[in-house]
Amino acid sequence: MYENYGLFIENRWRPAGSGETRAVVSPVTGEPVGHVPNAAAGDIDTALAGAEVAFSVWRAVPAWERGRTLAKASSLIRMRADAIARMISTETGKPLAESMGEINATADQFEWYGEEAKRIYGQIIPGRNATDRMSVTYQPVGVCLSLSAWNFPALLPGRKIAAALAAGCSVVARPASEAPGACFAIAQALMDAGLPSGVLTILTGDPGPISERLIASPVVRKVSLTGSVRVGKHILSLCAAGMKKVTMELGGHAPVIVHADADPVATAERVAAAKFRNGGQVCISPSRFYVHVKIKREFEAAFKSFAEKLVIGDGLSEGVTMGPLIRPNAVEQSLGLVEDAVKHGAKLLTGGRRPSQFNKGNFLEPTVLTDVPDEARIMQEEPFAPVAPIAGFSRLEDVICRANSVPFGLASYVFTHDDALAALTAEGIDAGMVGVNETMLATAEAPFGGIKESGFGREGGSLGIMDYLEPKYIRHRLAVRGAV
Structure with a gap:
């Protein structure tokens, strides 16, 4: 099922350097539906180097141009919805109608953030004297790591990838091992929409070693996880060593x-x-x-x-x-x-x-x-x-x-x-x-996230992009001749 995919590094689909693969198993039959590459240390290091270079390129792309790329990707995802939905239902067993709904919601994320890229507003702070100029600007945080779960294999990585790209970040995504296909399809849509090489990377394989090596790298500056509380606490402890910016969307009840x-x-x-x-x-x-x-x-x-x-x-x-x-x-x-x-x-x-x-x-x-x-x-x-x-x-x-x-x-x-x-x-x-009086909470234009052990940070809406930005305060005293 994954014949046209693989590791997505520098806008190319490729096998793992070792040639190793791992099976994706159907929960309906218990039988493999396909095999995906098992990324090793060399693949991860190559991906990080490409993402770091790509960040310096993508952050300089004007917001309106970034927005157009995301909007085009949204349209391509909608055009390919039938095929992607069938892939999701094959991997997870969920009803096809639910998979179709998820794909449309994923396209909404890219459409929304294509517009939100243009609305990263700063602040002007009135100075205390005539020569003071104070302002706050927002800059992309850097290379971001997306770790997502299998239950919504398109929407969960889509939320993270769309917001990060809109902010001007490059992204390394590790989709769920149980259902990687939708993330492959998102990457293909973005490449076809004109996303520059290396701005998005997809790595599949053993989740633990891949995540640990990526988080340990100084290249990665932000980590976003959707997963269990147990996994969230472990990832948070790894991020603490490098003072990574973190968003956690964990379990609920x-x-x-x-x-x-x-x-x-x-x-x-x-x-x-x-x-x-x-x-x-x-x-x-x-x-x-x-x-x-x-x-x-x-x-x-x-x-x-x-x-x-x-x-x-x-x-x-x-x-x-x-x-x-x-x-x-x-x-x-x-x-x-x-x-x-x-x-x-x-x-x-x-x-x-x-x-x-x-x-x-x-x-x-x-x-x-x-x-x-x-x-x-x-x-x-x-x-x-x-x-x-x-x-x-x-x-x-x-x-x-x-x-x-x-x-x-x-x-x-x-x-x-x-x-x-x-x-x-x-x-x-x-x-x-x-x-x-409503049960459908998730929507592209609203913030999604929890408190206590359910995590912190928000995905979606105007708040969602803020977790991929760093505020920079500038105080400028005008060099007026004769002024002290």
Whole structure:
């Protein structure tokens, strides 16, 4: 599947210097769908040297010209959406419609940042005397490293690459080993759009050694990671040694608070659709459901009904609405969370098993639990799976405390028709993003990111470009003849 790709270094597709490759395995069949180069130390060093030279070229390109390149790449990604989406669904098993939505969202990032490149505004500070001139300008931080996850293999690297290129940085990207194809396609679109040689580099292979060698290099000045909290802490420790600028978008465990005045059926259907999207493998997936006791039973019934109507299978097959989990151990971990919740007194409404119709692949039935106590592991640990725990509440102060009881703070959701109650709830939740009567938070024009152990920094929107810029303050005293 990757015959036309490889390591992307200085605008050329090439094999690893050693000739070594690694398999990309389908979560639907457990069989390889292709092989990609396994970059070694020499490949990494060549890539860094090219990216460093390219940075000095790209940073000097006028913003309007950078913008035109990104806009053209956006158009090319949209034109090639069908082929890229099929590649994503082949690698991840997600339904083709979801892959198509992701590709369009990725193109939005390049379109948005193509315009944002022109809006890197500085400041003029009034001086204290007639000869003082004080200003602040923003300059690109340097060579940036993009480390992204497999669950959105186009959108996650696309956010990072688009913002960095708009700022005038060069980028070395290490896509997820499980799903590198979309990142290859992004690189091809940018090259075809006229991106100069070396401004974007793609390296595939063993994630640990590649990341560690790249971060250790003084060439890399900024690191952006989308991944787990555990990996984020490790990467952050590596960055500390070189005082790298860092953006971290890590795990979440998003609470959903459904107040008594919300429509229990319509709300259940909306949040269930969001929960089971990509098999629950979404960092902002609604994953803890706190429902007011007055409407809890109606909500549960509608949620269960939605889950049981989902069609499980290969995302490339017509009619499939939920694909597999990415790895076999993800299924085992999910079943362990279900078992633990039931041991703590939760009731299993539906699911909780491997589907009997599959004898291979990493499939798990959409699962709904109710009356889940706060001490169950699934209320404390990010499930990252199609498992939905529901609990009741009656007091606002109590549910806010429970929602904030975990170390994560990425996304959260509130459902109510009462604007005052919505505002109090949204303001009380510790999270970087809140959806009020809405579950689709990610969009090119808005900032995306979290607090606490969910990370720091923002991607997307006008804030997203700032993490790829360094402010420079200039104080200029005019050399006026006769002045002191």
